[in-house]
Structures are given as structure tokens and as C-alpha cells.
Amino acid sequence: MAPLSPPTHAPRFSLSNQDGATTALSDFAGKKVLLYFYPKADTPGCTTQACAVRDALADLGQQGVAALGISPDRPKAQQKFFLKYGLGFPLLADEDHAVAEAYGVWAEKSMYGKKYMGINRSAFLIDEHGVITHAWYGISPADTVPKVMEALGVS
Numbered sequence: 001m002a003p004l005s006p007p008t009h010a011p012r013f014s015l016s017n018q019d020g021a022t023t024a025l026s027d028f029a030g031k032k033v034l035l036y037f038y039p040k041a042d043t044p045g046c047t048t049q050a051c052a053v054r055d056a057l058a059d060l061g062q063q064g065v066a067a068l069g070i071s072p073d074r075p076k077a078q079q080k081f082f083l084k085y086g087l088g089f090p091l092l093a094d095e096d097h098a099v100a101e102a103y104g105v106w107a108e109k110s111m112y113g114k115k116y117m118g119i120n121r122s123a124f125l126i127d128e129h130g131v132i133t134h135a136w137y138g139i140s141p142a143d144t145v146p147k148v149m150e151a152l153g154v155s
Helices: 044-055 057-062 075-085 098-102 141-151
Strands: 014-017 022-024 032-037 065-071 091-093 106-111 114-119 122-126 131-137
Touching: 014 075, 032 044, 032 141, 044 057, 044 065, 044 075, 044 141, 057 065, 075 091, 122 141, 131 141
Parallel strands: 032 065, 065 091
Antiparallel strands: 014 022, 014 091, 032 122, 106 114, 122 131
């Protein structure tokens, strides 16, 4: 699927979180949501990104923003990652990458000349009405929180 251009309604989803419980985007109705997609739990870039979001949870909360991370990992891998770094926000398992496809982040990648399908690290800011107000495709792990804070008007 093609990348989503703001403003557009965020595709709805319902996925298992790190504890195996169901988490849906609709659970956050009336709140802003930082939704970010990462390739694989407990890898260097993904750890940098997740820990940056964890460290910004209080500031995000002051702006009325909840955080959600999504990867193709199984709930058990998400839980291990969650506990290892004390992340404090839901990590969702998109094992069939259907949600990633709906958000336009499931893409062809290449490493060492080999092509494969995977997550294009991306982040979205969704408003209280479920509308994507900002989309950052191919965002670097270190830029996720600063870009979101800038979009919220917080320096």
C-alpha cells in the first residue's frame, strides 16, 4: 500500500500486546497517539528508539499523547524487550504485517545485495479524532521523539 498522507483517518487495528492482551487503536479514542513501527525487538536501532520513547513518556503524557510501538515480532519477543528495558508503553505484535501494510510501512528492503520485505521504520502522530496529522516514513531512531515534540509545538 502507498504511504498515507496527512490528514487522513488512521487505519484501525486490534493486535496482541506484549502480555497477549488485545490492544486496539480505538482504546485511545479522545487521546493523541504516537504510533511507531520498528523492524525487530531488541536490536540496536529499535532499542534506541524504544528507550527514547520511554524516556519521553512523561513529556508526551503532559501533551495528552499515548505511545504504541508495532513490529512483526511475536508477543513473547515483545514482552522480553518490554521487560528488559522497562518500556512502560504497549508493544504490539503485527505478525502477519497487515497493519504495517495498511500504514504503508511494509516495503522492499535490501541488505548485502539481498532483497526482502520488512518494516520501513516510521512514526505517526494521530489526533484525538483518529486522524493522522503527521507521518514520518523512514525516520531515524534518534529523530522519532524530537520530530513528535516539534509537531506538538514543544521544544
